Amino acid sequence: MNAVVRTVNLVKIYQDGAVPVPAVRGVDLQVQPGEFVAVMGPSGSGKSTLVHMLGGLDTRTSGEIWLDGKRVDTLSESAWALLRRKKIGFVFQFFNLVANMTVGDNVELPALLSGASPKVARRRRESLLAALNLTDRADAAPAQLSGGEQQRVALARALANEPALLLADEPTGNLDSRNTRDVLRLLGDVHKDGQTIVMVTHDARVASLADRVVSLFDGEIVDDGRITRRRTGTAGEVIDLR
Amino acid sequence: MRLHLLALLAKEPAHGYELKQALEQTFGSAYPSPNIGQIYVTLGRLEKDGLVRAVDVEQSNRPNKKVYYLTAKGREVLEIWVDEPTEGPRVRDEFFMKLVLAPLTGIADRMALISRQRRHYLSLMSDLNELLSRTPPADRVATLLIEGAMLHLQADLDWLERCQEDLA
Ligand SMILES: Nc1ncnc2c1ncn2[C@@H]1O[C@H](COP(=O)(O)OP(=O)(O)OP(=O)(O)O)[C@@H](O)[C@H]1O
Numbered sequence: 001m002n003a004v005v006r007t008v009n010l011v012k013i014y015q016d017g018a019v020p021v022p023a024v025r026g027v028d029l030q031v032q033p034g035e036f037v038a039v040m041g042p043s044g045s046g047k048s049t050l051v052h053m054l055g056g057l058d059t060r061t062s063g064e065i066w067l068d069g070k071r072v073d074t075l076s077e078s079a080w081a082l083l084r085r086k087k088i089g090f091v092f093q094f095f096n097l098v099a100n101m102t103v104g105d106n107v108e109l110p111a112l113l114s115g116a117s118p119k120v121a122r123r124r125r126e127s128l129l130a131a132l133n134l135t136d137r138a139d140a141a142p143a144q145l146s147g148g149e150q151q152r153v154a155l156a157r158a159l160a161n162e163p164a165l166l167l168a169d170e171p172t173g174n175l176d177s178r179n180t181r182d183v184l185r186l187l188g189d190v191h192k193d194g195q196t197i198v199m200v201t202h203d204a205r206v207a208s209l210a211d212r213v214v215s216l217f218d219g220e221i222v223d224d225g226r227i228t229r230r231r232t233g234t235a236g237e238v239i240d241l242r
Numbered sequence: 243m244r245l246h247l248l249a250l251l252a253k254e255p256a257h258g259y260e261l262k263q264a265l266e267q268t269f270g271s272a273y274p275s276p277n278i279g280q281i282y283v284t285l286g287r288l289e290k291d292g293l294v295r296a297v298d299v300e301q302s303n304r305p306n307k308k309v310y311y312l313t314a315k316g317r318e319v320l321e322i323w324v325d326e327p328t329e330g331p332r333v334r335d336e337f338f339m340k341l342v343l344a345p346l347t348g349i350a351d352r353m354a355l356i357s358r359q360r361r362h363y364l365s366l367m368s369d370l371n372e373l374l375s376r377t378p379p380a381d382r383v384a385t386l387l388i389e390g391a392m393l394h395l396q397a398d399l400d401w402l403e404r405c406q407e408d409l410a
């Protein structure tokens with residue numbers, strides 16, 4: 001089976017400033033279908049840059065990117081746009097909702113753009129809004145929402161076209177613990193249904209849902225391994241109530 | 243353990259096994275089950291110190307059981323405990339010692355230690371996630387205990403990241 005994502009010696013050097021900034025320095029990453037990969041690492045280690053390149057939102061300096069067995073780093077911008085519509089859901093670190101559309105339409109649009117029938121798109125919109133506890137906010141404009149609500153809308157929107165690959169950059173950055181729980185449940189559910197996910201996160205609860213953690217440091221992968229499942233069954237290993 | 247037992251006995255007299263059950267019911271499945279032997283040893287010491295007293299209750303076909311109750315002195319000690327701010331370190335971190343000391347010996351590389359520890363924390367977190375999903379939300383004490391453990395783990399991970407930035 002083809003890897004959903006494969007990068008070969010991927011490099012990004014930002015050249016727009018006075019000094020070039022090497023943000024990603026030779027990343028080889030493979031993500032198999034259905035896998036949930038958490039990307040962690042300190043601020044500035046290149047996490048956003050990496051996922052932006054995987055979604056075609058930023059161009060690579062050198063190296064290769066393959067999605068679903070197809071080389072994509074050489075695609076034109078319009079070809080990328082088409083590919084994103086069909087295959088990729090993206091949650092940004094700083095949401096990016098369409099300001100002059102309602103919350104509901106923000107979620108429904110990607111499904112329509114990817115070619116779903118109006119009926120299917122509507123059903124998808126309703127189930128996603130319900131799962132994230134946003135049904136009441138469907139007719140609001142994004143600007144009327146709290147940061148946490150906008151973040152959840154962004155996640156619903158990213159999942160609306162049932163993408164082959166979900167790319168997410170800090171999708172729980174603005175959430176309190178109750179809303180994080182809704183997001184965790186939804187992520188757990190879509191992952192169980194086979195959704196492939198690459199997610200940047202500092203949130204240990206979110207990361208612990210993943211099958212695998214990739215740690216970046218200074219633009220390089222310094223660790224890549226599975227999260228072992230254990231069953232101690234108590235909180236006593238962390239909190240000792242003595 | 244001493245003061246926990248005094249607090250339970252302030253509510254009502256009880257024998258050792260009932261105290262074990264009361265702890266289990268109060269803290270729920272998230273808390274490691276207390277050891278009955280340890281409870282009896284602690285009760286014996288409390289009795290010797292005059293903080294609790296015991297009466298023998300006869301049981302048919304079984305050895306007598308001891309029912310413990312709180313003395314005035316015991317109540318006083320309990321009240322002092324409740325009134326005081328709680329002292330003592332919140333974390334005992336063996337890993338930090340290892341991280342600082344081990345590389346000096348040439349045995350280990352800091353980056354590798356940090357990576358391994360991160361995965362360990364995440365696997366603990368995954369365990370807690372699973373535990374939380376099995377715990378009914380109505381079980382408030384157990385839920386809060388698990389959430390507390392999660393917040394501590396998050397802090398451990400954030401600290402690990404700081405260590406990585408500055409030491410690795
Ligand atoms: N558009 C840009 N132009 C120049 N440098 C950039 C640009 N975007 C990012 N960088 C630099 O590239 C490096 C990696 O940035 P990136 O945003 O990928 O980090 P990150 O791991 O996502 O951090 P954070 O956790 O803070 O979001 C940083 O040094 C950053 O300053």
Ligand SMILES: [Mg+2]
Pocket residue numbers: 047048049093169
């Ligand atoms: Mg970032």
